[in-house]
Amino acid sequence: MVEFKTLGDLALHFASLPAQQVIELQHGLEVCARKIEQTAKDEIGHYQSAVGPFSEWADLADSTEQDKAAHGYPVDAPLLRSGEMRDSITHEVHGLEAVIGSKDPKMVYHEFGTAKMPPRPVMGPALFRNKDFILKVIGKAAVSGLVGGERIHPDLGYED
Numbered sequence: 001m002v003e004f005k006t007l008g009d010l011a012l013h014f015a016s017l018p019a020q021q022v023i024e025l026q027h028g029l030e031v032c033a034r035k036i037e038q039t040a041k042d043e044i045g046h047y048q049s050a051v052g053p054f055s056e057w058a059d060l061a062d063s064t065e066q067d068k069a070a071h072g073y074p075v076d077a078p079l080l081r082s083g084e085m086r087d088s089i090t091h092e093v094h095g096l097e098a099v100i101g102s103k104d105p106k107m108v109y110h111e112f113g114t115a116k117m118p119p120r121p122v123m124g125p126a127l128f129r130n131k132d133f134i135l136k137v138i139g140k141a142a143v144s145g146l147v148g149g150e151r152i153h154p155d156l157g158y159e160d
Helices: 005-045 061-068 106-112 125-128 131-144
Strands: 087-093 098-103
Touching: 005 087, 005 098, 005 106, 005 125, 005 131, 098 125, 106 125
Parallel strands: none
Antiparallel strands: 087 098
């Protein structure tokens, strides 16, 4: 608990709260973005079940599996060939905005599918799979920012 000796100290504390809120929320966004990035990377190479509005992944076509095997890529590992697309998934946090994604153009085709290929979304499901984690971390950051950056005890369920 914080005690203030003067009204001036109290005023300075209140004046610093907006800045502290932004700092805490940026920290929370960074923690969440790292978690979503890792979840997305972990999804590649493994068939995914349905989550939120996203359907489970369809099996790879036999012709796709044969092509992967012929080129020395792992079979029964959807979206995984060399690992380049998986490794292209990154995140950035700027201000109060987090962006998690890939600059690999193939990711769009997998995320939404094509006329010849069913969708195997990665980014959307990674977000849904972390919904409870995100709510906890951002909630903790918001509360911590309101109380001037004091860390909330982990027993309250707000660990990051």
